[in-house]
Amino acid sequence: MPRQGLIEPQIDFEKIAPTGIAGLDDVLNGGLARSRLYLVEGVPGSGKTTLAMQFLMEGVKRGEPVLYVTLSETREELNAVAASHGWDISGVSIRELLPQEDALEADDQYTMFHPSEVELASTTKSILEDVQKLNPTRVVFDSLSELRLVAGNPLRYRRQILALKQYFAGRRCTVMLLDDMTAADHDLHVQSIAHGVILLQHLSPEYGAERRRLRVIKYRGCKFRGGYHDYLIEKGGLTVFPRLIAAEHRNPIECAKLASAVPELDALMGGGIEEGTSTLIVGGAGTGKSTIAAQFCVAAAKRGQKSIVFMFDETPKTLFSRCAGLNINLEEQVNAGMIDIKQVDPAELSPGEFASLIRDAVEQRRAKVVVVDSLNGYLNAMPEERFLTIQLHEILMYLAQQSVATILIGAHQGVIGSQMSAPIDASYLADAVLLLRYFEIKGEVRQAISVVKKRGGQHERTIREFSMGEGRIRVGEALRQFRGVLTGVPVYEGSSEPLMGAERRGP
Numbered sequence: 001m002p003r004q005g006l007i008e009p010q011i012d013f014e015k016i017a018p019t020g021i022a023g024l025d026d027v028l029n030g031g032l033a034r035s036r037l038y039l040v041e042g043v044p045g046s047g048k049t050t051l052a053m054q055f056l057m058e059g060v061k062r063g064e065p066v067l068y069v070t071l072s073e074t075r076e077e078l079n080a081v082a083a084s085h086g087w088d089i090s091g092v093s094i095r096e097l098l099p100q101e102d103a104l105e106a107d108d109q110y111t112m113f114h115p116s117e118v119e120l121a122s123t124t125k126s127i128l129e130d131v132q133k134l135n136p137t138r139v140v141f142d143s144l145s146e147l148r149l150v151a152g153n154p155l156r157y158r159r160q161i162l163a164l165k166q167y168f169a170g171r172r173c174t175v176m177l178l179d180d181m182t183a184a185d186h187d188l189h190v191q192s193i194a195h196g197v198i199l200l201q202h203l204s205p206e207y208g209a210e211r212r213r214l215r216v217i218k219y220r221g222c223k224f225r226g227g228y229h230d231y232l233i234e235k236g237g238l239t240v241f242p243r244l245i246a247a248e249h250r251n252p253i254e255c256a257k258l259a260s261a262v263p264e265l266d267a268l269m270g271g272g273i274e275e276g277t278s279t280l281i282v283g284g285a286g287t288g289k290s291t292i293a294a295q296f297c298v299a300a301a302k303r304g305q306k307s308i309v310f311m312f313d314e315t316p317k318t319l320f321s322r323c324a325g326l327n328i329n330l331e332e333q334v335n336a337g338m339i340d341i342k343q344v345d346p347a348e349l350s351p352g353e354f355a356s357l358i359r360d361a362v363e364q365r366r367a368k369v370v371v372v373d374s375l376n377g378y379l380n381a382m383p384e385e386r387f388l389t390i391q392l393h394e395i396l397m398y399l400a401q402q403s404v405a406t407i408l409i410g411a412h413q414g415v416i417g418s419q420m421s422a423p424i425d426a427s428y429l430a431d432a433v434l435l436l437r438y439f440e441i442k443g444e445v446r447q448a449i450s451v452v453k454k455r456g457g458q459h460e461r462t463i464r465e466f467s468m469g470e471g472r473i474r475v476g477e478a479l480r481q482f483r484g485v486l487t488g489v490p491v492y493e494g495s496s497e498p499l500m501g502a503e504r505r506g507p
Helices: 022-027 048-061 075-085 115-134 144-151 154-169 189-193 263-268 289-302 316-324 330-335 351-363 375-381 388-401
Strands: 037-042 066-070 093-096 138-142 174-179 196-203 211-219 228-234 237-241 278-283 306-311 339-343 367-373 405-411 432-441 444-454 464-469 472-478
Touching: 022 211, 022 228, 022 237, 037 048, 037 154, 037 189, 048 066, 048 075, 048 138, 048 174, 048 237, 066 075, 066 115, 075 093, 093 115, 115 154, 144 154, 144 174, 154 174, 154 189, 228 351, 237 351, 263 444, 263 472, 278 289, 278 388, 289 306, 289 316, 289 330, 289 339, 289 367, 289 405, 289 472, 306 351, 316 330, 316 339, 330 339, 351 367, 351 388, 367 375, 375 388, 375 405, 388 405
Parallel strands: 037 174, 037 196, 066 093, 066 138, 138 174, 278 405, 278 432, 306 339, 306 367, 367 405
Antiparallel strands: 196 211, 211 228, 228 237, 432 444, 444 464, 464 472
């Protein structure tokens, strides 16, 4: 099932050649314009050969004759790459233009002529013979670094590339040139000749899995999605995650209330959370942030609405156990398929992949509640990423336009005191902020809950006691006889103790 927002149905296949990579076609507004020459740049290991092979296999799938001209890798090496991905490349014509073994013999070394004067002419002749015989619609040259060496000098090399471009344009052939960027001086002349340029980057963070991302540097006369787009190389080829642009997904927003089924909590929040809004639940470790989010998800499941929880910090097993003790049937709803829990491994996720997971949950599974647990884990999972707050803002805008209720969980650094802080200030991004705090009273640590912000809706401004025990979530009366609860060390100013369970503890 194609993802919403892709433009596959509008593609004119007479003018556009899809690459066979759905995410890349989305970035390129459908694919590559036919009868043009394109340059794919990237260091060794960035996935150029894999991308090129998928491009040719897509042509075979559509009944087109295709040609792979290799000046560096052997047929056996290409077959090994295909086997690792489970591909059948029998429909791809492969032309090897590699030095023969006897080229190492002394008698075969050139003496009167420069190698470029002999080898370039021979290489070009072999290529043109194959093209005239096969008449392909898609051709890949791997790689330009070898052609650059064969040419001998920059002028001869540039003239050769320009001649190839003009030759193939007359034969209505789409050409893809691969460049491994191993030359000491990066030649921008080929970029100026090419109709489009795609850059593949292979990054190695100090900790965690390597990162790969691509960028379309130029694409003449065609609209494309700019910026960097994360991608993975997996069994089956490249998976590209187009950069999320919320403005492309504008829909009428619904504002129905989503109650938690805890009457006191819903009253505190003015009836619950609204569809199309984001709620930040912030507080110290152990205050019940994840439990409240789970309660909203279970309540939504009982109404027939699906939810998804992205867990960065703890395992589903510990959350199931904690919720079961409070009669929150989270595991039951997960087994029923109403709630999906995604365990996220730290340092193994890119922002683009995370945004893609959210889009799949909303567009494919029709999730109405999305929980990110927690923002601390989100930051730690991508420690070397910049502008994560801006990317988070884009995700929240997208979810709002899909009428999805988002719950963000943020853990304060510290437990009690006025100096507690969060590693990321997302309070200005969220539509509502639910604050949980510990406070000390008579030698005992208690918890308080309050709504400090809620856009576009009425809510209580009281500070209430909050507890998790006796098999349920409990929200008590307003702590009106205390001053300084949010500092962690309140001052009691009343004549009686308005705390839940005070009558059982005695004086």
